[in-house]
């Protein structure tokens with residue numbers, strides 16, 4: 001549980017963060033979005049005290065962060081950044097084992113932990129353990145960065161554009177992995193990104209910032225449907241908001257369940273998003289799709305009418 | 315795999331070759347200068363003696379190495395220490411001053427340092443050590459600063475963000491990453507000081523500069539050549555040692 005109460009940060013004359021209050025529940029993934037320079041990174045760094053806040057209070061599990069030794073506080077939190085900050089003179093395995101070593105875990109436990117993390121993040125031990133960071137691709141390096149942040153199994157993860165500068169496919173893979181990870185590990189994650197699709201896909205709580213202040217926060221769907229003002233609306237996608245919303249809903253939630261008789265037609269997985277379904281309809285010039293389950297069995301039907309949510313007719 | 319380690323071992327042996335060879339030549343020249351008498355006679359046909367004999371070359375070499383070693387060790391300790399201090403949060407205010415001193419100091423001739431040191435410290439070995447220390451400080455400070463400033467800020471941010479203490483950051487991350495640049499600074503410093511130490515002979519510090527000064531005073535070119543030859547060989551020996559050291563630290 002992370003709680004910010006009336007927190008501000010001033011650098012000389014400029015106010016980078018202006019009286020923000022935020023409460024991030026355990027197991028919740030919060031995403032901070034906003035235009036460049038609005039104070040997202042500053043907010044993140046105040047939580048692990050890389051930057052000291054000027055005003056207000058920040059609590060971790062009910063305790064003021066100023067009550068902890070800086071190093072103790074940081075070793076309890078994972079930290080991943082866009083540039084990865086991997087130590088170029090250490091191997092991948094040693095980089096990942098950094099925090100456990102700072103915490104003086106026994107070597108065998110560190111080794112086991114590094115191995116399980118590397119496996120989890122798709123970096124086979126025998127191939128990657130002894131590589132140096134400069135031998136990694138951008139996506140591999142960012143995986144190592146995430147593995148390092150997770151190494152000591154912290155309750156809290158702070159991630160500042162951890163998947164920035166990646167191609168869309170690798171990025172999507174990593175987002176998917178983070179979601180899966182989060183479903184299993186239930187960390188409290190604070191995530192900063194410029195990519196609105198990434199934000200919408202990952203967030204349990206979306207926090208929109210502007211000029212150091214919070215404009216609106218809440219579930220992505222709530223913000224999409226009822227943006228507080230024009231700024232939030234345009235940041236969330238302006239005219240594209242309908243498609244963004246469709247990307248958050250699945251075919252399974254909208255389909256019409258079917259009797260036993262399978263119908264001919266284009267087939268789509270129940271886990272696909274409404275956006276994908278719409279795209280398929282446009283592509284195939286179809287007004288109706290057959291929804292299938294994981295076994296490939298037809299379980300329902302999705303019509304264009306249903307997809308666009310013409311609710312009054314249901 | 316075994317092939318790779320074989321190549322590595324062969325490479326290591328080859329890298330030791332240069333320093334060992336130069337050192338052997340240096341020692342050989344010290345011990346066997348007499349046997350080159352015929353050669354020096356060609357340069358200096360009229361002089362009574364053509365090989366410097368007021369002191370043993372090995373003794374002069376030993377004193378030379380001693381002076382340079384003491385001055386360089388002190389310069390490394392002070393120079394690296396100062397550069398590290400001004401790149402810490404508490405010492406940041408002094409960074410511009412130290413960086414400026416380091417670049418201005420380089421333009422200061424060592425003879426001038428000596429001239430200033432003698433009235434204060436008297437004749438002998440001490441003033442030359444002080445002069446070499448001050449002069450050798452500069453490339454070390456400059457390179458240590460450059461090495462530390464050249465570290466990717468993301469690395470530093472990650473290190474602190476992961477909960478490394480200042481000392482851990484310095485010892486485990488900053489110094490190892492800056493080491494090649496720092497070492498290059500030390501190499502420059504030591505090599506310059508080997509040559510500069512010869513000036514010490516003018517203020518009564520006896521070393522490999524002796525034959526040179528004596529040769530100039532007595533108009534004996536052969537003496538000058540012998541001093542220069544040995545200093546050159548010493549510089550090459552030490553420089554090739556550094557060259558050997560450098561890649562292992564990256």
Ligand SMILES: Nc1ncnc2c1ncn2[C@@H]1O[C@H](COP(=O)(O)OP(=O)(O)OP(=O)(O)O)[C@@H](O)[C@H]1O
Nearest residue numbers: 011014015016034035036037038039040041042043
């Ligand atoms: N160390 C600092 N000293 C002075 N000003 C700073 C410092 N760090 C940040 N700022 C200022 O604070 C404001 C917020 O910066 P911050 O890095 O939090 O923005 P951001 O939202 O992360 O931007 P971006 O999306 O570009 O990363 C900016 O105006 C920035 O110039």
Ligand SMILES: [Mg+2]
Nearest residue numbers: 040041042160
């Ligand atoms: Mg930022």
